[in-house]
Amino acid sequence: MGNMTAEIVAFILTMSGWILVSSTLPTDYWKVSSVDGTVITTATFWSNLWKTCVTDSTGVSNCKDFPSMLALDAYIQVCRALMIASVCLGFFGAVLALVGMKCTRIGGSQTAKARLAGLSGIHFILNGLCSLTACSLYARRITSEFFDPLFFAQKFELGAALFIGWAGSVLCILGGLIFCLSCSEGFSRVKDSYSGSTSMVTKRHKGFYQPPGFTGPQDPAENSRQFGKNAYV
Template sequence: MANMGIEILAFILTISGWILISSTLPIDYWKVSSIDGTVITTATFWSNLWKTCVTDSTGVSNCKDFPSMLALEGYIQVCRGLMIAAVCLGFFGAILALVGMKCTKIGGSDRVKARIACLAGLNFLLGGLSSMTACSLYAHRITSEFFDPTFVAQKYELGAALFIGWAGSALCILGGAVFCFSMSEGGTTTTRVGYTYSGAASFLSSRIKPQHEAADVRSSRGKGIPPKQFDKNAYV
């Protein structure tokens, strides 16, 4: 029962993390223009992995999609690939977790279900690490440009999507680790030493032995052989 509760908790953590990671892809604010040192702000620039936008003081936004994938900067391409990989790994991990959990009726024996659950935990771990790497790489680019005194272009600050991605990655990593640990404990089998129960044989022998002794006494009397006499200390 305790192991089942642990795996349900791990499933909730991983699914919550996967939903947060998936929600970061369409979120607009991966980076927002910095207002540090600016007295009057007439426009706010922000962008994500797919487009860059500007919002004026009246609240009207104009967006422009990135024209070519091959013309993108390298870190954006890497972040795209890592985030898509994290979403796919989380999807397959959720399916494997449903099959491998002990509270479900599919998956086969306990040993097979434990292996499937461990594989699901590994998928969530890899997905969380991929998302963590993507968000950290994007944040590193923003901070390096912000603190670079020679960078004269528009500087940006960390957007809300990065914090959501970090939170989802942490949940996936934590839940995947709990999944692997709990399922590995549940899937191990202890080797049992075989014991031979001789109680029934002892009972039967104790019932049969007096009968044989009585038969021997009767046969010895019939042949004129005196029965054996045992001293009182013979069995000491």
């Protein structure tokens, strides 16, 4: 029951993290910068992995999609690839978790289900690592430009999407670790039960089976010799 509860908790954590990571991919505010006036903010510049936009004080936004993937900066291409890979890994991890959890009726034997649960945990850990790397790489570029005194272009700050991505990555990694630990615990229980049954069978088939409280000779050869002596009495 404890192992099943751990798998349910891990599934909730990983699915929550995967939803958060997936939501950061189309989120607008990966980096934000504002131009302040004397009273109100006159314009807000923001950008994500797909476009860059500006929003004026009236709330009207003008966006421009990135013209060509080959003309993009290398870090944006890497972040795109990592985020897409993270979403795909989370999807396959969710499918494997549904099949490998003990509370489901599919997946085969307990050993096979434990293997599938461990494999789903590996998928979720990779999912979290990919999204964590993408968000950290994007944030590092923002901070390096912000604190660079020789960078005279418009400087940006960290957007909300990065914090959501970091939170989702941590949840995915924690849930994946719990899946892996529950998998190893299940394998150890199966191994212990198998070794216990094997030892019992070995004891039962080693020579003649002796009932409890039997005090006669234990060696079969001694039994035959004793029978030979009694035959001539």
